[in-house]
Amino acid sequence: MTKMRVRFAPSPTGALHIGGVRTALYDYLLAKKHGGTFVLRIEDTDQKRYVEGAEDYIINALKWCGLEPDEGPGIGGDFGPYRQSERKEIYQKYIQQLLDDGHAYYAFDTAEELDAMRDKVKAEGKHSFQYDASTRMLMRNSLSMSESSVKELLDNGVPFTIRFKMPEDQEVTVNDLIREEVIFQTNELDDKVLMKSGGLPTYHLANIVDDHLMEITHVIRGEEWLPSTGLHVMMYRCFGWEDSMPKFAHLPLILKPAPSTYVTKRTKEKFSESFAIEFMKTTELEMDYEDAKKVITQVFSNPKDIQSQLKIGKNDDGKKKAVKTFLKNAMYGKLSKRDGDRLGFPVFPLSWEGKTEIDSFVGFKEIGFDADAVNNFLVFLGWNPGTEQEMFSMKEMIDTFSLKRVGKSGAKFDYEKARWFNQQYLMNKDDRKIAEELMVLLSEKRLGLDLAFLEKVAAMMKERVHFIPEILESGYYLFEPVKSYDNKTILKRWKPENMEKMIILAETLKGIMSFDASIIESKVKQFMEEQELGFGEVLPILRLAVSGTTMGPSVFDIMALLGHEETNNRMTLSYKYFDELIAE
Numbered sequence: 001m002t003k004m005r006v007r008f009a010p011s012p013t014g015a016l017h018i019g020g021v022r023t024a025l026y027d028y029l030l031a032k033k034h035g036g037t038f039v040l041r042i043e044d045t046d047q048k049r050y051v052e053g054a055e056d057y058i059i060n061a062l063k064w065c066g067l068e069p070d071e072g073p074g075i076g077g078d079f080g081p082y083r084q085s086e087r088k089e090i091y092q093k094y095i096q097q098l099l100d101d102g103h104a105y106y107a108f109d110t111a112e113e114l115d116a117m118r119d120k121v122k123a124e125g126k127h128s129f130q131y132d133a134s135t136r137m138l139m140r141n142s143l144s145m146s147e148s149s150v151k152e153l154l155d156n157g158v159p160f161t162i163r164f165k166m167p168e169d170q171e172v173t174v175n176d177l178i179r180e181e182v183i184f185q186t187n188e189l190d191d192k193v194l195m196k197s198g199g200l201p202t203y204h205l206a207n208i209v210d211d212h213l214m215e216i217t218h219v220i221r222g223e224e225w226l227p228s229t230g231l232h233v234m235m236y237r238c239f240g241w242e243d244s245m246p247k248f249a250h251l252p253l254i255l256k257p258a259p260s261t262y263v264t265k266r267t268k269e270k271f272s273e274s275f276a277i278e279f280m281k282t283t284e285l286e287m288d289y290e291d292a293k294k295v296i297t298q299v300f301s302n303p304k305d306i307q308s309q310l311k312i313g314k315n316d317d318g319k320k321k322a323v324k325t326f327l328k329n330a331m332y333g334k335l336s337k338r339d340g341d342r343l344g345f346p347v348f349p350l351s352w353e354g355k356t357e358i359d360s361f362v363g364f365k366e367i368g369f370d371a372d373a374v375n376n377f378l379v380f381l382g383w384n385p386g387t388e389q390e391m392f393s394m395k396e397m398i399d400t401f402s403l404k405r406v407g408k409s410g411a412k413f414d415y416e417k418a419r420w421f422n423q424q425y426l427m428n429k430d431d432r433k434i435a436e437e438l439m440v441l442l443s444e445k446r447l448g449l450d451l452a453f454l455e456k457v458a459a460m461m462k463e464r465v466h467f468i469p470e471i472l473e474s475g476y477y478l479f480e481p482v483k484s485y486d487n488k489t490i491l492k493r494w495k496p497e498n499m500e501k502m503i504i505l506a507e508t509l510k511g512i513m514s515f516d517a518s519i520i521e522s523k524v525k526q527f528m529e530e531q532e533l534g535f536g537e538v539l540p541i542l543r544l545a546v547s548g549t550t551m552g553p554s555v556f557d558i559m560a561l562l563g564h565e566e567t568n569n570r571m572t573l574s575y576k577y578f579d580e581l582i583a584e
């Protein structure tokens with residue numbers, strides 16, 4: 001059996017979107033499961049869309065996710081170069097083969113001529129113009145022109161493209177591993193440009209030639225490529241490579257999150273505003289911001305029922321219809337890179353510094369996601385194991401993954417689920433590792449903390465947050481003096497007449513030899529009994545005194561971590577503050 005070779009073939013046209021990472025993950029899992037090879041190929045022949053830094057971004061993103069290619073640019077391998085811009089001669093050779101065999105032809109039509117043809121067809125009220133078997137003889141190309149005129153044009157250096165001559169009356173069957181049988185009629189397909197006028201191949205040519213030469217056995221890619229696959233199979237046929245053609249698997253779309261996951265009673269006002277602003281930017285209608293917002297507010301009035309509110313009603317006027325149509329497009333369908341910004345979640349693995357602010361994005365990594373959690377989240381966007389298991393280590397994913405269990409219908413992106421996965425990973429993460437990450441985050445603050453201390457912080461806090469950096473926010477009082485107090489609760493709980501007793505408690509705790517959480521706890525309980533005070537009178541006060549809030553880990557753990565002196569200081573200082581607050 002031939003060894004499985006799966007490639008990931010991104011184009012460096014910007015930061016790699018999370019959908020691209022999912023493709024790479026599936027590529028990787030499939031290759032690893034079968035002891036195959038995971039190949040990275042950079043498809044950079046479209047110079048107009050080339051973006052500086054995008055290739056590095058792709059490589060860094062794969063590295064962060066732990067999806068390191070076995071072959072690729074900068075890694076090497078027997079099938080290089082792995083950057084298409086370095087393979088120009090190869091494509092020349094193969095386009096020549098198609099020309100020689102009559103499967104491709106020179107086309108001299110200028111952009112203006114093509115536009116004129118499009119306009120003419122439109123004016124005649126026919127379908128839009130397609131360069132194909134029915135029209136190619138009306139155009140200026142090596143099929144419609146005499147051999148001598150073609151030669152003359154070529155000799156004079158007149159620019160040309162090379163088009164695929166799509167055979168007529170054939171049926172192409174693609175046996176997609178996910179979609180099963182997809183049939184294309186060649187009469188419906190056009191003569192795609194394979195070589196551009198500058199001598200660079202288009203995606204179609206470079207992709208087919210490279211998959212063949214790199215002995216790729218499996219092509220996994222987004223559903224948007226399915227319509228091109230008829231052409232691709234036909235090209236394999238014309239090259240005489242159909243027998244060794246890779247198997248195709250077209251992944252379902254990643255869809256925008258369900259509106260109910262972000263439009264809630266609490267957020268609907270905010271989203272009415274932001275969608276209204278966006279609508280105003282895109283609409284050509286004469287409409288007031290307030291009127292647009294009113295329609296949106298109405299649609300969002302019951303966040304659980306947005307879809308039916310979006311139905312166009314008989315009495316809706318043109319403006320209302322326009323707003324609803326805009327909302328439909330903005331809230332349903334394929335996840336786009338803009339959705340992250342507008343809905344407040346990441347759609348890129350790593351942050352990306354674009355030329356402008358609107359082109360810059362924060363990544364999963366920078367938000368504080370664990371790469372394993374991101375992989376675990378992504379593997380479920382299209383695949384399911386057929387069991388209830390949700391947590392998968394990379395090894396388990398490799399063992400369990402199969403294209404057979406990838407669905408056809410779109411997978412909704414659910415950011416809350418991504419956060420949930422991260423929380424699960426954090427809870428299971430080694431305290432020492434969390435401590436090391438905290439140390440890096442804290443290094444700028446120069447607090448002189450040691451790892452042993454941070455390990456205790458990690459143990460106390462990891463179940464209470466979704467991300468490591470959150471530990472530093474919600475548990476800041478473990479590192480620094482209390483900055484702000486929950487005054488409302490203090491006013492409710494603090495009884496000035498208990499001041500004396502609370503000072504006795506502070507003194508008692510100061511005297512404990514080994515300042516350990518369980519000993520502190522028993523001393524506090526003993527104190528409450530002796531002083532005949534209830535839990536509600538003491539514990540919230542202690543918590544507020546040492547942390548400023550009533551939430552967070554056990555108050556005894558906090559005290560033990562802070563130590564004798566700090567606990568005592570905070571208690572006495574806070575009591576004073578509580579008294580002052582009540583007196584105001």
Ligand code: GLU
Nearest residue numbers: 009010011043207220221
């Ligand atoms: N370069 C194409 C892309 O970025 C690859 C599509 C494919 O995998 O064939 O989407």
